[in-house]
Amino acid sequence: MxxxxxxxxxxxxxxxxxxxxxxxxxxxxxxxxxxxxxxxxxxxxxxxxxxxxxxxxxxxxxGCPVCVIPMGRVDDGIAVARHPGVILTCFGDMMRIPGSAGSFLDAKAGGADIRMVYSPLDALRIARQNPDREVVFYAIGFETTAPSTALTLKRAKIEGIRNFSVMCSHVTIVxxxxxxxxxxxxxxxxxxxx
Known part of the structure; x- marks a missing residue:
């Protein structure tokens, strides 16, 4: 390999x-x-x-964005994921990061539909497959990950996918x-x- x-x-x-x-x-x-x-x-x-x-x-x-994310941003993601009809998607390294009342993994165990993805394009694919649900990509990372999020938003717009959104937690490192x-x-x- x-x-x-x-x-x-x-x-x-x-x-x-x-x-x-x-x-x-x-x-x-x-x-x-x-x-x-x-x-x-x-x-x-x-x-x-x-x-x-x-x-x-x-x-x-x-530290990286995942390591230093404020608990409130995790709490915000969990609150979004608990809305009926929402699928929250995120990178795997976010699943165990604690908020004030638990992690994304805890919220998933409690019934929230939270799915791990390897790319924002995976989240867009989930939105295509679930047109009756709002799919939110929890975007996190340095400047290096922001272009893939932007590309995915652009593709969603071009394809007319209206049930896809991004909760942006990108940070700049410079x-x-x-x-x-x-x-x-x-x-x-x-x-x-x-």
Whole structure:
């Protein structure tokens, strides 16, 4: 499988670790921030931190949109999902994020029609299949995910699908990163970005 097996190649991993080791200046301290909690999890799960030279420090960053979403936005999604005739769709990583009175998964267990999708286009397909129900896509992510949401809205308009809407929780990452770079106390050398 392209781009999966390649990342499980131990020899390639050792070669990349060696390249990092020869690229850093021995007398200099490097501070690299992981932006997303998913990156942090993978780095420590697979021992990548142990492969880095001692003078390369990893710093935990602001977190991804799912990790830092306010509870009120989760509550809003649950309230929408509980309306009769509504199907709420969302990415799988949103299902367990807690609101003030539970998660999307809890609301689903309580009878709300909440479905996991892999793409906004999956949500649009559900709207086509259920013309008598309102299908709401709970959109979340950085700037990188916003274009697929916009494309889906455009396609819904072109196709005349009127039972599809988006509850937008996209966030921008550039302003927080800029603020972090401008901080005199932090002095970052780079980011591991989304």
């Amino acid at each position: 392209k781009y999966v097996d390649e990342f499980r190649d131990a020899e390639l991993g050792r070669a990349l670790a060696g390249e990092i080791l020869t690229s850093v200046e021995p007398g200099r301290h490097y501070k690299i921030m992981e932006v997303c909690g998913g990156h942090t999890h993978s780095i420590y799960k697979f021992g990548i931190d142990d492969l880095l030279p001692a003078n390369v420090e990893l710093v935990h960053g602001p 302003p927080p990163l800029r603020a972090l770079l401008d901080s005199p106390d932090l002095r970052l050398d780079g980011f591991i970005g989304p």
